[in-house]
Amino acid sequence: MEQKLLAVKDLEDALQQKDYQAYRTAFLAIVHAVVPPSPDKEDKEYARLRKGLLGLEDAQLDILFSEDEFMRDIRYLYPYVKKLVEMCQDYRSVYARTKEEHKVIDFDDMEHFALEILQAKGGQVADLYRDKFVEIMVDEFQDSNDVQNQLVMLICRKNNVFRVGDIKQSIYGFRYAKPALMKGLIDHRGVYDEVIYLSNNYRSKKMIVDFNNDLFKQLMNIDGFSCSYAKEDDVETGVPAQLEGNVPICFHAVFHNEIKEAEGLIVSKNELKASYIANQILEIKEREQRKWKDFVVLVRGNARKDDMKKIFDELNIPYFIDIKYGFYQSNAVQVILSAMKCILHPHDDISFTATLLSPLFQKSTMDLAEAKLQKEKGQSYYSWYCEHPFPGFEQLQDFVHQGNKLRISELINQLYELKDYYRLHTTIQEKTNLDLLFEKAVQFEDQYAAGLSSFLSQIEQIKDAQTAEAIPIGSEADVVRVMSIHQSKGLQFPVVFLWSTDKQTPIEFKDFCISDSELGLAMKAMDLPKRYVRTTVARIAMEHKKDKEELEEEMRILYVATTRAQTQMHIVDCILDLDTYRHPLSMSGVYNRNGYTSWILQTFLCNPSPLFTIKEVHRFWQSEVQSVEKAAYHPFKVYEKPSGTIELVTASAQETRELPAFTFDEATQGSIYGTMMHKMIERLATPPWNRDDIITTAADLSMELKEWDIQTLLQLGKDSDYLQACTGNVHHEMPFMVKDEAQILHGYMDFVSFQEESITIIDFKTDSLNDDQEFRKRYKGQLAMYKKAMQILYPDHSIQTYIYSLHLHKMIFIK
Template structure:
């Protein structure tokens, strides 16, 4: 081998005699190092099947196995080996096929199968798929909940009140599932759950400062107080420079106020190993941060200062007010009104948490029993059964190796773990059990490789702290375990590395991310093979300021800018390096990737793909869970649902139209015929059976209905997969899928559906109904079905993907977009918060007052989750920026002026060092905040773009969602043959189409005595109310109403189940930010929204009822025919909200009138009701909800 290894790489390859942790930065060649170490070992002394090599994915394992084989083959073909050496390498090639190069799940499965007696699992057990597991879990949960209902315990009733909703216990069920799933990453979930139960027993707790909840909040408080002090110092310095004497004394007092709690908190930090500072002292330290009001600056006083001085005064007033409010809102209001608050919360929570955990334990036991009876396992079972097979707990309570584990650890000479930063606690325990350690009088043999800066799988319970703990402890003594740092980057040009280092040296510290971005952890340039070239490889930053009055249906301007950037790179033949050819070449589309944090959020990925395609750029975006969004899949699922139950109109019409080719005008004719026969209540299936008007159409409908009846009979006697195969080929549907440029993709998706049907037939579940239930479960839980890949690596297209999907990949040009989008804060708004180390943070419920509020424990857990989430977002940004090999381009949008935004970010930096303050780093709202705090907008090439105002746009746009909703409501239109000359005069006087607002204006004129006759009937509709709120005076009532309706439309009801008022306020703030980010609201319209009304509504019984509904449709457009004067007029409108609870529908209309008067909306509700009745064949309940009074009225 002629590879020139760096000193660090050689250490990683050769280090022996103990555990080794390799901290391998992005692009540092860790895979090459891993392969070289394995090759040296197997060439010298150890057979490859005596090594355990664990990778993160099956693809990584396969790649590693192939590269090892090719490396061995290259050595054999070199001609430099002796006969003995060649014989040994041939043996290693042969052993590769049975070598333990595997994922953790595959290894666990091997442990279980190889030790069936010890594991208690025989060969008859199989791994169930996601859909089967979802159904089994649901069935078991139904039984468990029913059993608890029968006990009639008051504690269970309280849980329903806390986590349930108006008419459903689904919220409680969701919490039990969530708690059960969260516990599975623990080696012993039941013990962990029981420990959480004990933690809420006040008799088990001494001083609150000794609890995990309090110990974690101390660090947070210390960082915050230190940041406040630094801010006050910076303000004081500015006031002294401008001679603002009125504020100097006040700020000096502010500094003294923050120094006292800093001293107490520092004592707490150092006292944890000894008796800690008492909770009483800590509470007083927090409460001591009380600030005086700022002196009033009269006009006379202000006249003494120039423009710069006045700017400082305004800045100090604004910044100081934010700090004072932050202390009140974040700490004083959350820690309770006395030091006894946490103890009172514990007393209130003890029985609630005991009951919740007991139910979860009951579910765990019943679920395990059911799986055993069905002879199935899930992926969590593989790890837990393997752990139980490898571990035994002694009488002293200590977990030790079982005989099985002793055999494995004696067999494996070395244990390799790739991507160690993404390992969870259970996986770490399993791999420790099969490795060796010095305490067993032998050498330790773990070889761990990873980069904690790239740990981005917190949602899978990854534990980066396991890596960090070893990182800090290894290399402590000459005989200790070894730490090797690989920091030379062989992937990226100098400009990319400089940008990455500039950002992370300033924001990645031990307090913000668990590990400092020191010189050792910084990237060092190693890609010396790059020719310089004439191109500009410096990082570029494009900041887009959104238009003030952007329409919600306006195109994404940032996406358009990105498309122009790509087009410019292609048009000017930007030069990139071709490693295979060793020379520069013109850039192609495949060299470019657009990365986003969450491309599925607000359909950003689709938006960017459309913008590219409009510009003539071939682009591809595959959405996560996109399988269920494919038309061909939904058509076949609709067909199956018709075979199961033909009385489902939407699926029936979809089958009629898409499988059997009935055109829209014939479908309209079928509906019109039912109206003529005064049989509007019939289902579409019944309409087809009774149609008799047109002989040709009647005959085809007869053939169609006969075929449906025949297929329904057949379905009772054949497996679902055979039925699906029949439907796939019905009327040549499968063959037609071949047509078009994506024909192969369509067929591949159908084949995935068919393969899943075969899996279902081989499971314990049978029947079409259960199959459809199985798929609905997958859809709701966003199961593991992925659509077929439409793009191969060689296709010349721009790829749009999430940062998570890009991990492990590299691209010549990376465009990191949507960096101005706010971080997701939903994790901290759930009714029950969970943290692996701190424990649980529940909601308190005072039964007498019917009041929910966040407990002190919930506040502590929420603060830690927020910090952990920010640390993960930071690591995600690191992954994104280090994907770029040659050019990094960043785009982001803001709402404020560029100069003001930069000034805000500068004010979050230290006045002494100029570095961002840790508190503000943790308090950032977006990637762009961090980038601007670090001075990237000054250091890099920055371009500002102003989005045109809405007045300059002439847009007409209907979203796919709107179109789909309109199709879901059948619109009965009389066929063209109805329109004869005798109706001409009537249609001249009667409009063909009116809106609800048109009817409202008619009603206004009717009230004033000016009646508009429409044919022979006057139509009167209640006036829509003004949304009364003291917002910006330049907004009309209609504009204020639109703003409030926009917010109601954006509510994600799945996130507000069992929400308390504090969480509701946080959710409202987040919703407003999302609305602003996405351009649904501008600053004026956002200011017009009454946040208090929104937060109050989220906690209302109606909102909780909506959250628990089986289906929620918001802003549902409809078109309803009304007979006016003997002729038809179409009335168009939008139903605010329609919910389905089992087979019942409810219409909900939102109002903000000052006075509760639902009767005046009766005609409007009648119109809505008629549309719903005809669409769904049922009489809906009607509710008018008055937000100002928090009152619902049934009408």
């Protein structure tokens, strides 16, 4: 040990002189000195320190490559980094061009374009605003980024900006917030600057205020970190009521392994923690006669919201959890969407079986299994049930026959009333989701004169987007709230439960390449062909910088969490042993990323305080399922004024074909191939064209063509009827919508050519049919509808309709 201590001086000298080789040599000398185990096997503190020391040495040895190796990796990675930068620049250019083509901007553009405007022409616009604004007030200044701060600096005078903020609550690093901006103004005040400290807390009981003062004086003042908790940060209570009814902050230590072994439970730590929090909410509510809305559960990430949602559902605890996804995946919405798909395509077995198994028709899996055994191979369930109907099946048939004649909102209303589904089979959350679905249908009807098929197509395109469930409550609703710590900022609650953790994983460090606004890009090096991966000097520097910044932000996030409580603060985590935390906080300990649990317990186990108490939980608990109030019946309001029905008819619905056994891959591949050929025809120049034209166009569209595809397009470019049609004013994928008595005809036409007194319509088909008559039989209704629509729009033109078979290389006239 003495050898190690003597060598530390050499390390410090090497660091002062910035001599890496000397540092490496000194460190290797330190490692060679052995630290023996303690002769006293009960000396746990010595064992802990020895283990920590050896761990630090091993971690340093893992990255202590020679200077030559570091330089070799820099040279090796340079072309890859250069190419990556070029790709990013190309992407940025294409993205900017795409936004310009579509006349849209994103959120970053709002800031950067504003900055460009203010800086243009010598700052003329900035001068106008500077003269106009008497005072500029900036709230939440601690979360400003460089661009936002520069916007203010360009339009302000020397002494007319009033900024309000709290560096300890800067928690938006992922939005590039820079608390250093505010700290710099405080530390380096100008002639016109004044700093005013607000030293009173009017929210929390005195014990909570003092707890936070004590915790963050230690945590935020650890050497090696930029954050601090200065004398000016100390706060006091502001009103006498905060001195009454105080209780200590309680840490609930759930000994999960002990409990699971004793009870024979097979549950995760997160499930056990969620169950315990729910149990404590029930206990406190009953003991103190509190309302549900007095409680909030604060979590670090959205995944834990799912854990709380599950246990609250099991115990019938009313709650509001703002999850940023799940609307289209929620059970009730899925039931209605499946029913609508079934009505539109009754022979689609997936949506049909989903509808039959739902509360709308309440069939069992055994019923469907029997139907499966009895129906013919390739026969749809719907056609089998048409031959063998069950009581109530006629309702589904009525929906199928009337589906296109009903307004979408009217259809949804009728589905809600079927078997009293909306009232009897849905929760408050599900009812609110169904209300939102109905609202979306009404909005769709207002914007588009389109039917059920278009509505479902729109949903199909957006269903995977993060669409939050509808909010079923008002601000005063009596429910427990579960929210992320970020969402809780600026709010307050009587009783707060903090879901604490004993680990903080730096997820970004797993990536092969990471970036930083100041240091640039850093990659790992890989030795091929063995694929051995090692760190690089740039990576070490960037990871350390990010590690430090993220840990400082985690300290601030914890500060936000522990300052939300008004009367009670409960912190909950699963642990193995309290002795693990009976040592002081240190810089190396914080860098171990042991989480909020470690920071809190180390602070108060080493510095016992009446402000803090620990409740050890060694036995499993029982929670009583809450009774649910019976929902009041609210009959649907019926529209009783005069109304009429307009049927929406699409061209594709006129297609005539026998229904073959459904094969997903074939259907999908056919659709993709058809789309590809349509795009090629639309993009190619006026015919005739040659092989090079086709290959160049395919490359522009990032498509791979086979020889057959090239020959097919060459044949089309030579077709005399097509060449003649292309001499007119040509429109590809031309949309149309026409009212024909009680019907609205709508759709898209592949190719329309306008001549002086005539119109030519061509529909391109990729079907593998054998002759002209098969095409005419299948598509004559579709082409007839196109012709009818154009006759209504252009009654003075003669109209010719054709199908061009890409399979037969042939133009087919349709009478």
